[in-house]
Amino acid sequence: MAENCKIVVVGAGILGLTAALTLQEHIKQPVLIIASEFPGDESINYASPWAGAHYRPIPALTAADIRAQKLMTVTNAVLRTQASTHPEAGIRFMEGREYFEDPPGSYVGLQGGYGDTDGFRVLHKSELPSGVQWGCTYQAWSLNSPVYCAFLMRRFIHRGGKTLRMRLVSLQEVPHIAPKSEVVVNCSGVGFGDPECFPTKGQTCLVKNACDRTITQQNKDGSWTFIIPRPLEGGTVIGGTKNPGDWSSGANEDVRRTLLERAAVMYPSIVVDGGFEVIRDIVGRRPTRRGGLRLCTEMMEVKTEEGKGKRTLQLVHAYGAGGSGYELSWGVAKEVANLVAKGQQSPLKASL
């Protein structure tokens, strides 16, 4: 059980699950996941089940975006394989469309590798909806986030992974729960008291109306309209809002109406019998961090029983993925495994 696990992952969202699976495969040590929420649970603070989730390339012009693009490339390759070998995972590759009412120069100029996206083509004016100045098409993927997380969880358990449902107040608790732990991977979404983290509230609406592609539009006022099909008959996500620092938790009916109206204008074929068949509103908090994802390693000193001595563990942070946790996931997991492997090469010392 937990007592024998040398590697502990805190968090069972998309980053925790992919990190835990990758560590199982590459480090070949028993892995324990500790989390307060697991696949199947619903909480506004547990971001993973609320995601669309789809792939949307961006022009990579800053160091952070170039790094993100590399991580996304790793994810795309893993999902491509999983989509063909595991249809039950709920991943589908499909056309992605992008529309801009007021296009930034970086997109139109195809800067930062944007035009290199698989299947990329700039759309002809005749292919654009009314009010849209510029658009393109590319190869995207979409996945059914609750189904995909359950798929990953099942794989982790089948490969001998252990789980513990518990809300930690501090990462210092870990070695007391798992006394043989040498590595702690912090995939807690918002970290433990990190002042740079904040929520970005997102409201979307899940409908029965079908769509065969993902479509994202940036409107003149800076708002977003998107349509993301959920594979395996999971409906279609119509979105969505992105409100940094908004701690409110309810779904707003006016927001829902606006989202559906805008989607109907953007892609009229989605409308059936004059409207939408709503399944449910979705409200989640994207775990956002000023400066972006925290992906690094440090050493953590912990007191052993009753302060008799000290022990040093490797602590790897992987949190603060904002609105891109799925896109970054397998790339981040690979980096986590590299950091852990490096840490294991320089043996961890226990000092008494």
Ligand SMILES: Cc1cc2nc3c(=O)[nH]c(=O)nc-3n(C[C@H](O)[C@H](O)[C@H](O)COP(=O)(O)OP(=O)(O)OC[C@H]3O[C@@H](n4cnc5c(N)ncnc54)[C@H](O)[C@@H]3O)c2cc1C
């Ligand atoms: C509406 C919406 C649409 C989105 N669309 C997309 C998209 O299209 N593409 C995309 O890539 N991303 C999308 N995202 C973002 C994506 O959902 C997040 O980036 C991702 O889910 C973050 O995963 P995570 O594992 O870091 O965090 P989470 O999923 O929040 O998981 C955190 C885990 O840590 C555990 N935990 C936290 N604190 C503690 C503690 N103290 N003790 C024990 N356990 C703890 C939680 O229980 C949970 O298991 C969207 C998000 C929203 C809300």
